[in-house]
Amino acid sequence: GESVGxxxxxxxxxxxxxxxxxxxxxxxxxxxxxxxxxxxxxGPQFIIDIRSNMDKxxxxxxxxxxxxxxxxxxxxxxxxxxGDSAVYFxxxxxxxxxxxxxxxxxxxxx
Amino acid sequence: xxxxxxTPRYLIKTRGQQVTLSCSPISGHRSVSxxxxxxxQGLQFLFEYFSETQRNKGNFPGRFSGRQxxxxxxxxxxxxxxxxxxxxxxxxxxxxxxxGYTFGSGxxxxxx
Numbered sequence: 146g147e148s149v150g151x152x153x154x155x156x157x158x159x160x161x162x163x164x165x166x167x168x169x170x171x172x173x174x175x176x177x178x179x180x181x182x183x184x185x186x187x188g189p190q191f192i193i194d195i196r197s198n199m200d201k202x203x204x205x206x207x208x209x210x211x212x213x214x215x216x217x218x219x220x221x222x223x224x225x226x227x228g229d230s231a232v233y234f235x236x237x238x239x240x241x242x243x244x245x246x247x248x249x250x251x252x253x254x255x
Numbered sequence: 256x257x258x259x260x261x262t263p264r265y266l267i268k269t270r271g272q273q274v275t276l277s278c279s280p281i282s283g284h285r286s287v288s289x290x291x292x293x294x295x296q297g298l299q300f301l302f303e304y305f306s307e308t309q310r311n312k313g314n315f316p317g318r319f320s321g322r323q324x325x326x327x328x329x330x331x332x333x334x335x336x337x338x339x340x341x342x343x344x345x346x347x348x349x350x351x352x353x354x355g356y357t358f359g360s361g362x363x364x365x366x367x
Contacts, residue, residue, distance in 0.1 A: 188360045191357065242311045244300070247297035
């Protein structure tokens with residue numbers, strides 16, 4: 146089966162610093178990846194996605210990097226704010242279904 | 256536009272009972288997927304429905320079932336509840352599946 150792993154279960158950063166959340170995936174055939182943010186009591190919220198034909202994609206304060214050679218995905222959040230505190234999931238899709246990691250809990254220290 | 260609506264938000268059931276959860280997707284979305292979320296396990300895929308047909312299924316026992324209606328609303332049913340079924344059940348909808356998932360806030364099921 147698939148395995149989508151997150152390198153660190155928890156991450157604490159100072160407000161204003163940049164955050165980097167990592168994710169490893171195992172299926173080299175995965176062609177689409179999504180990062181989700183989940184706040185307490187809410188469902189996962191789409192942040193940014195990237196297709197396998199890209200290495201980098203930028204959004205508002207967020208950047209996703211994809212390294213297909215080592216099957217690694219990262220989410221960078223610039224100028225982290227208290228509202229960024231949440232659990233972040235990466236998900237991979239092989240065209241059949243999505244597989245999610247267990248998540249990284251990001252805490253922003255004021 | 257309205258998001259994905261899941262009802263009820265919270266549910267407490269006794270072992271052995273059955274439960275039905277409901278999901279109303281975003282208008283126009285024809286794909287509805289269900290996930291189980293438990294601490295430490297992440298989101299586990301249950302099944303996906305598209306145009307009233309189950310298109311994909313995860314590795315859950317037959318006690319977990321679902322269906323989709325002609326208006327794309329979906330229900331999932333869990334029979335003979337076990338303590339381990341306590342979880343947050345999430346529904347996600349998309350236009351055609353695979354891309355652009357939008358999740359609901361989930362139904363928190365507690366089995367006692």
